[in-house]
Amino acid sequence: MTDTPKARRPRSDGQRSRLALLAAARSAFMAGESDIRMDAIASRAGVGVGTLYRHFADRSALIEAVYADERDQLVASAPVLAARHKPLEALRQWMQLFVAYAATKKMMTPVLETVTGGAASLHERSGAPIIDAMQRLTSACVTAGALRDDIDPMDMLRAVYGVCTIAGDRPQQAVQFIDIVLAGARPGVTP
Amino acid sequence: MTDTPKARRPRSDGQRSRLALLAAARSAFMAGESDIRMDAIASRAGVGVGTLYRHFADRSALIEAVYADERDQLVASAPVLAARHKPLEALRQWMQLFVAYAATKKMMTPVLETVTGGAASLHERSGAPIIDAMQRLTSACVTAGALRDDIDPMDMLRAVYGVCTIAGDRPQQAVQFIDIVLAGARPGVTP
DNA sequence: AAGCTAAACGGAAGCATACTCCGCTTTTCA
DNA sequence: TGAAAAGCGGAGTATGCTTCCGTTTAGCTT
Known part of the structure; x- marks a missing residue:
């Protein structure tokens, strides 16, 4: 069972298509065209x-793929900040990064909510690592008596x-x- | 121009239908069936x-009508609270009412976001009085030096x-x- | 009470759009 | 180079919002 028959190399045109689709979707979402067809x-x-549907099961899968990179970066930065700063300052800086992340995501929020299954399913899939990072940073603050x-x-x-x-588009205000x-x-x- | 030709009384069946539609929509939204057809x-x-379409131009108009009542109540309570309490306490209590309002609205949020035009148009139409109330309460606090x-x-x-x-459904947490x-x-x- | 008129009604048709299906093409590997 | 697996395209299907229009009904008038 699950024997690896030959393990062919993935086709080059397939990868090209996938990247082109991600790029197109990203630019469309960034441009605020949340209801793009x-x-x-x-x-x-x-x-x-x-x-498109060969590479992404449905609209929500495409959206998730577009933002997977940025989310991973955000999550990865948490331990780095935690090692470099005091707990409260680490939390503060990470939340600022989160604002930047949310800002790029902002225009696609309607899309997020629209997808079948609502915000729940997507947020859970895509958000679990974020929740985890946030909780680690926060509990360090609590331990240090800063929160x-x-x-x-x-x-x-x-x-x-x-x-x-x-x-609107005022990340500055969110940072404050x-x-x-x-x-x-x-x-x-x-x- | 704009002469009132005869001014007939509105038909009773029309009003009955309108109320029946509002009741049906309200109970459907409250039951969390945000994607109801x-x-x-x-x-x-x-x-x-x-x-249905004779009474409400489109889905978004129906939703707006359903929540118009509750929104009006919320807005009307602001001056009452302002007269009865100190500024900060009035603001605090009004924000608590807002949480209750948002909670009833919560299940229909996906609907709100879904409607064509996105959250913006609906929020602006339906939200202007809320914004106004909030700003009055807040500026009283600022004047009193409490904010x-x-x-x-x-x-x-x-x-x-x-x-x-x-x-999730934890209005208590929001109040805190x-x-x-x-x-x-x-x-x-x-x- | 009967008739007139405009408002309201119903639901089939129209339309938009996410997603599927499948015959054709391209790529990889032996 | 040829077989087979992977990928491609776009017409077709399904779903659900909205419109259209012939029919019905309530309110007014005489």
Whole structure:
């Protein structure tokens, strides 16, 4: 069972198509055309729509693939920051990176929500590593006494995400908002 | 021009259909069936789909009508709270009401985002009075020295909305988060 | 009460768009 | 070089929103 029959090298044209599709989709999403049609993406990539579906199971899979790279970078930066800074500062800087990530994602949020299964399925698939990173950074802060322990870390991230997503294009404002949230989450601070 | 020819009374069956449609749509959205079909709503209301479109221009118009009532209540409560409490407390309580409002809306958020034109058009139409209420409450706080003046009030609301929307069904957590945000937004607090 | 008129009704047809299917082409490897 | 596997394209299918229009019905008038 599962014997590897020959292990052929992947075809070059297939890889080319895949990259062209990713590039076309990325540029379309970045341009804010969240409701772009699948065949439009295919023809911009210079391939037929059948080819698109050969490489990506459905719209949501394409979206996920487009943002997989950036997400991986974001996740990978967490341990680096944790090693280089004090816990609270690491968390703060990582949340700033998250804002940048969310900003590139912003225009495609409607797409995210639109996909069948809603935000849940996609967020879970694509978001698990992000949640993990956030929780590690936060618990380090709690251990260091720099943050209260009765706050769901994800709520902080959701709040920042909410500011990014719904706001216009003002990442600066979202960055400032990180400090507001962190200030409110310090031990011994109450309204 | 614009002479009132006769001014007939609106037909009773028309009003009945409209109410039946609103009730059917409301219960469907509340039940979390965000992807319910238009003809399903019509038949639940006991009318044809043509009748639905006679009363509501499109899906987004129907959604907006369903939530118009609750939104109006929320907006109307702002001046009441402002008269009854100190500025910061009024703001705090109003944001709590907003959480309840957003929670009822939560299941239909995908619908909101789905509608053509995206969140923008609907949010603007339906959200302007909310923005106005929030800004009044906030500026009272700033005047009273209870809040910094360099914060976009809408960012606070967006953050809370983000927590509500993306989080599961834990309005309690969102309410707690209001206090975190307000704590971080007090004058003289920095991380 | 009967008739007139405009409003409201119903649902079949029209249209848009995500996704599938399959015969044809290209690439890899022996 | 030839066989077979992988990839390609785009017409076809399915689904669901919206429109269109002939029919019905409520409100007004006489």
